[in-house]
Amino acid sequence: MFVITGNPGVGKHTLAKRLAGKFEILDLNRVAIDNKVYKKTRDALDVDVVKLGKIVKKMIRSDTLAVGHLAPYVVPPKQVRFVIVLRKSPYQLIPVYKKRRYAKKKMFENLGSEILGVTAYDAITRFGKKKTFQIDTTNLSVQKTADRIKLVFKKKFKGDRVDWLALVAQKNDLARFFPSK
Numbered sequence: 135m136f137v138i139t140g141n142p143g144v145g146k147h148t149l150a151k152r153l154a155g156k157f158e159i160l161d162l163n164r165v166a167i168d169n170k171v172y173k174k175t176r177d178a179l180d181v182d183v184v185k186l187g188k189i190v191k192k193m194i195r196s197d198t199l200a201v202g203h204l205a206p207y208v209v210p211p212k213q214v215r216f217v218i219v220l221r222k223s224p225y226q227l228i229p230v231y232k233k234r235r236y237a238k239k240k241m242f243e244n245l246g247s248e249i250l251g252v253t254a255y256d257a258i259t260r261f262g263k264k265k266t267f268q269i270d271t272t273n274l275s276v277q278k279t280a281d282r283i284k285l286v287f288k289k290k291f292k293g294d295r296v297d298w299l300a301l302v303a304q305k306n307d308l309a310r311f312f313p314s315k
């Protein structure tokens with residue numbers, strides 16, 4: 135099986151739609167909702183990853199492409215062949231979150247998470263360096279991103295190196311992205 139993960143808003147589901155003909159898409163958010171393994175909080179769904187993990191385990195096949203930011207916490211690592219972590223510049227994520235009308239707190243939490251590479255780090259921890267590949271989608275079309283993913287699956291592309299923290303620091307924007315209140 136295969137995994138596409140990454141922080142909210144980086145383009146996972148848009149991409150999954152593009153790849154739907156080739157894989158059996160397993161939308162982890164959808165599975166959590168359909169099986170009611172979440173609690174509603176003020177501005178998000180708090181998913182029970184232990185329960186979701188047990189459900190997901192029963193659903194995966196060899197041609198499954200599991201999609202969602204929760205993948206590092208719910209997908210059993212053994213059967214996984216490739217993990218794609220989509221990355222996107224925080225400067226391009228701001229308009230995505232604004233369009234979704236995220237509250238300020240939620241927006242900065244998610245921007246901070248992408249800048250620090252939380253999902254990428256957690257994916258590497260869970261699935262290992264050898265199976266985990268990052269793709270920087272900044273300025274990439276959906277088709278170009280899909281093409282790069284296919285190259286990774288063919289072992290012809292080793293993925294991108296991403297360091298948003300260095301970029302943000304270089305642009306003197308640390309205080310902008312990590313406001314003190």
Ligand SMILES: Nc1ncnc2c1ncn2[C@@H]1O[C@H](COP(=O)(O)OP(=O)(O)OP(=O)(O)O)[C@@H](O)[C@H]1O
Pocket residue numbers: 140141142143144145146147148149202203230271274275276277279
């Ligand atoms: N390659 C791309 N280039 C430009 N815009 C994109 C690209 N991929 C997705 N988008 C846009 O970015 C926004 C977020 O995409 P999407 O909903 O697929 O993210 P997601 O990673 O699935 O988010 P979530 O984790 O919250 O489900 C959408 O408005 C989508 O149209």
Ligand SMILES: [Mg+2]
Pocket residue numbers: 143146147148
């Ligand atoms: Mg999505």
